[in-house]
Amino acid sequence: xxxxxxxxxxxxxxxxxxxxxxxxxxxxxxxxxxxxxxxxxxxxxxxxxxxxxxxxxxxxxxxxxxxxxxxxxxxxxxxxxxxxxxxxxxxxxxxxxxxxxxxxxxxxxxxxxxxxxxxxxxxxxxxxxxxxxxxxxxxxxxxxxxxxxxxxxxxxxxxxxxxxxxxxxxxxxxxxxxxxxxxxxxxxxxxxxxxxxxxxxxxxxxxxxxxxxxxxxxxxxxxxxxxxxxxxxxxxxxxxxxxxxxxxxxxxxxxxxxxxxxxxxxxxxxxxxxxxxxxxxxxxxxxxxxxxxxxxxxxxxxxxxxxxxxxxxxxxxxxxxxxxxxxxxxxxxxxxxxxxxxxxxxxxxxxxxxxxxxxxxxxxxxxxxxxxxxxxxxxxxxxxxxxxxxxxxxxxxxxxxxxxxxxxxxxxxxxxxxxxxxxxxxxxxxxxxxxxxxxxxx
Amino acid sequence: xxxxxxxxxxxxxxxxxxxxxxxxxxxxxxxxxxxxxxxxxxxxxxxxxxxxxxxxxxxxxxxxxxxxxxxxxxxxxxxxxxxxxxxxxxxxxxxxxxxxxxxxxxxxxxxxxxxxxxxxxxxxxxxxxxxxxxxxxxxxxxxxxxxxxxxxxxxxxxxxxxxxxxxxxxxxxxxxxxxxxxxxxxxxxxxxxxxxxxxxxxxxxxxxxxxxxxxxxxxxxxxxxxxxxxxxxxxxxxxxxxxxxxxxxxxxxxxxxxxxxxxxxxxxxxxxxxxxxxxxxxxxxxxxxxxxxxxxxxxxxxxxxxxxxxxxxxxxxxxxxxxxxxxxxxxxxxxxxxxxxxxxxxxxxxxxxxxxxxxxxxxxxxxxxxxxxxxxxxxxx
Numbered sequence: 001x002x003x004x005x006x007x008x009x010x011x012x013x014x015x016x017x018x019x020x021x022x023x024x025x026x027x028x029x030x031x032x033x034x035x036x037x038x039x040x041x042x043x044x045x046x047x048x049x050x051x052x053x054x055x056x057x058x059x060x061x062x063x064x065x066x067x068x069x070x071x072x073x074x075x076x077x078x079x080x081x082x083x084x085x086x087x088x089x090x091x092x093x094x095x096x097x098x099x100x101x102x103x104x105x106x107x108x109x110x111x112x113x114x115x116x117x118x119x120x121x122x123x124x125x126x127x128x129x130x131x132x133x134x135x136x137x138x139x140x141x142x143x144x145x146x147x148x149x150x151x152x153x154x155x156x157x158x159x160x161x162x163x164x165x166x167x168x169x170x171x172x173x174x175x176x177x178x179x180x181x182x183x184x185x186x187x188x189x190x191x192x193x194x195x196x197x198x199x200x201x202x203x204x205x206x207x208x209x210x211x212x213x214x215x216x217x218x219x220x221x222x223x224x225x226x227x228x229x230x231x232x233x234x235x236x237x238x239x240x241x242x243x244x245x246x247x248x249x250x251x252x253x254x255x256x257x258x259x260x261x262x263x264x265x266x267x268x269x270x271x272x273x274x275x276x277x278x279x280x281x282x283x284x285x286x287x288x289x290x291x292x293x294x295x296x297x298x299x300x301x302x303x304x305x306x307x308x309x310x311x312x313x314x315x316x317x318x319x320x321x322x323x324x325x326x327x328x329x330x331x332x333x334x335x336x337x338x339x340x341x342x343x344x345x346x347x348x349x350x351x352x353x354x355x356x357x358x359x360x361x362x363x364x365x366x367x368x369x370x371x372x373x374x375x376x377x378x379x380x381x382x383x384x385x386x387x388x389x390x391x392x393x394x395x396x397x398x399x400x401x402x403x404x405x406x407x408x409x410x411x412x413x414x415x416x417x418x419x420x421x422x423x424x425x426x427x428x429x430x431x432x433x434x435x436x437x438x439x440x441x442x
Numbered sequence: 443x444x445x446x447x448x449x450x451x452x453x454x455x456x457x458x459x460x461x462x463x464x465x466x467x468x469x470x471x472x473x474x475x476x477x478x479x480x481x482x483x484x485x486x487x488x489x490x491x492x493x494x495x496x497x498x499x500x501x502x503x504x505x506x507x508x509x510x511x512x513x514x515x516x517x518x519x520x521x522x523x524x525x526x527x528x529x530x531x532x533x534x535x536x537x538x539x540x541x542x543x544x545x546x547x548x549x550x551x552x553x554x555x556x557x558x559x560x561x562x563x564x565x566x567x568x569x570x571x572x573x574x575x576x577x578x579x580x581x582x583x584x585x586x587x588x589x590x591x592x593x594x595x596x597x598x599x600x601x602x603x604x605x606x607x608x609x610x611x612x613x614x615x616x617x618x619x620x621x622x623x624x625x626x627x628x629x630x631x632x633x634x635x636x637x638x639x640x641x642x643x644x645x646x647x648x649x650x651x652x653x654x655x656x657x658x659x660x661x662x663x664x665x666x667x668x669x670x671x672x673x674x675x676x677x678x679x680x681x682x683x684x685x686x687x688x689x690x691x692x693x694x695x696x697x698x699x700x701x702x703x704x705x706x707x708x709x710x711x712x713x714x715x716x717x718x719x720x721x722x723x724x725x726x727x728x729x730x731x732x733x734x735x736x737x738x739x740x741x742x743x744x745x746x747x748x749x750x751x752x753x754x755x756x757x758x759x760x761x762x763x764x765x766x767x768x769x770x771x772x773x774x775x776x777x778x779x780x781x782x783x784x785x786x787x788x789x790x791x792x793x794x795x796x797x798x799x800x801x802x803x804x805x806x807x808x809x810x811x812x813x814x815x816x817x818x819x820x821x822x823x
Contacts, residue, residue, distance in 0.1 A: 165781035
């Protein structure tokens with residue numbers, strides 16, 4: 001009787017708990033849906049100097065690498081004072097326990113040498129400290145000694161790309177309008193710097209007003225607007241030799257807001273003729289223009305999509321400045337901005353998924369992004385005057401102009417992550433506005 | 443002139459007669475009521491008291507019919523202060539040693555093999571490492587009372603799920619050529635019997651180990667697994683099997699569990715089992731991993747990728763680094779999946795460096811874990 005009772009009880013128990021029986025038959029399964037968003041701790045000890053002449057260079061390169069990574073807001077450097085382990089030989093095994101002890105999750109090791117011909121040779125490796133293994137394979141870069149910063153940026157780009165899965169943007173440059181003098185009489189000239197503000201170089205003098213420089217897709221040319229003739233006109237400048245030429249236009253017209261096509265052969269711009277502003281394209285080689293829009297409203301600030309098939313631009317055809325998208329050859333435009341306020345200066349992301357813009361609403365200016373269909377609008381910044389966004393080559397960071405209020409107000413360049421975090425000022429020599437972020441250098 | 447008829451004459455005559463009887467018959471005269479005359483007698487107070495006393499006392503009946511006294515019968519039972527005698531009941535006859543039951547005949551069933559039962563407790567065999575016990579460490583399962591019978595010869599334990607019937611019935615077998623379908627009847631099982639009476643004091647210790655041996659971690663390679671399996675299944679020495687005391691209840695439960703799970707009851711095929719992790723224990727593990735799952739450095743493409751990561755755990759609660767691997771990924775490119783997987787791997791290793799807080803007694807439940815890292819909530823909104 002007891003056996004029968006126990007048998008029945010056991011059978012009923014397992015009949016009532018099939019799920020438990022299933023769980024026992026396989027591994028434990030968990031779903032992790034919430035994590036943390038914080039900078040990844042990393043360490044970049046001084047590179048190993050393989051010659052006495054390279055000792056100073058080894059330290060400076062390590063500092064640039066660390067600054068690049070820390071500046072993204074995605075990484076946090078563990079200072080050298082906290083390091084336990086020492087890297088004295090590039091090929092020696094890494095004692096990961098020493099780096100785990102200080103909670104360094106990524107470790108960059110490298111070595112620097114000079115080849116005797118004035119060239120710098122840098123070798124580096126990226127390590128996943130807690131996994132105790134190397135990420136990818138070690139690489140070696142060679143460059144001129146005076147170009148050591150570019151070598152450091154390239155190393156940082158590799159580290160950034162290997163850990164985040166995104167392309168880097170450290171070995172890139174920015175062209176902008178350098179401003180000096182009082183607010184009512186400011187001198188403006190074109191300047192070019194590394195993305196981090198280093199290596200400033202002026203491209204034009206301050207004899208005339210220049211506006212809205214735009215890098216070519218390859219970074220070797222710059223389009224900009226100049227008032228040299230008294231009317232706004234588009235110029236094409238060669239970055240290497242600073243040579244420039246005006247693009248052909250009709251007399252009595254104003255051309256401005258130029259932008260390169262993705263292939264670099266065509267200029268997309270606005271032309272004001274007879275009091276009406278429309279969009280045009282011009283073949284750079286032949287100077288032939290094609291009209292894209294023909295409306296009584298103002299159409300300006302055009303920007304190509306990365307594949308060159310569409311154009312996003314600003315138009316007040318609805319009564320207030322809003323954003324529209326149309327085919328690259330013209331035609332019917334579709335409005336994508338419907339929020340309260342005025343939208344302008346749209347720029348298509350290099351990834352093609354977002355459009356950055358300037359928004360004025362309730363007395364404040366914002367830099368924001370939205371999907372190309374106008375959805376998921378997000379405002380990243382807010383201030384007295386934020387305007388003129390430009391994308392980093394990897395589409396993760398936006399640079400823009402922020403101008404402060406008052407007679408002593410000054411324009412400066414800032415960067416912000418597309419998450420809205422990590423707002424940083426770009427160091428420039430004086431005022432700066434109208435940035436255009438160039439591509440990664442070859 | 444009106445005519446006087448006969449009726450009017452008769453009526454007039456009758457009225458006259460009645461009137462005359464009233465006046466002359468004395469109907470209207472009334473006689474005075476007759477008055478009862480009572481003679482008054484003066485009495486003294488003593489006489490009055492005596493009269494009143496006679497009126498208050500009931501009058502005794504002069505003649506009363508008295509019942510006949512009963513005839514003298516049996517003497518009254520003697521009273522006793524002792525307790526009542528217990529009522530007589532039909533009690534079964536008690537015999538010190540019941541005669542051995544005759545072995546029921548079961549011609550169709552094969553005779554069970556005789557079993558050697560010794561008086562000495564069996565030697566405990568060391569359980570193999572992969573053996574898990576269903577019996578808890580502290581409490582022992584109550585065992586049934588031994589049957590107060592001694593069989594003339596050893597009898598094998600009866601089959602489970604049968605009952606002892608009062609009447610021995612042969613097992614029903616279909617008769618060849620029979621047209622009629624007969625109802626299936628349960629076969630009668632032989633009663634349990636033992637070859638000796640073992641008191642509780644003489645009962646041998648239970649052979650169940652007091653603590654289960656932890657199963658070993660999953661081998662990383664199939665070849666090792668097969669080798670381990672062969673090693674585990676091969677007997678170390680060809681020793682004769684030790685007789686084990688019958689544990690029919692446990693066998694019954696085990697058989698029932700195996701039947702419910704659709705498995706054979708062979709002990710070699712039983713998986714290491716134990717109580718499953720509670721929801722709180724799972725949540726604690728999930729939270730522990732989440733604390734180290736840093737997606738801040740992931741690309742937007744990697745943040746759109748869900749990866750499933752498998753990891754084997756040591757008994758200390760630490761993940762075995764060599765066992766961490768990506769099982770699958772969805773929603774992103776292979777490159778993005780690699781970044782997402784590396785972030786997940788860092789989370790497991792970092793927060794498991796000191797061992798996750800997991801219950802040791804449930805190691806079999808968390809030895810192998812599959813974690814799905816879904817960054818949907820962490821994406822840029």
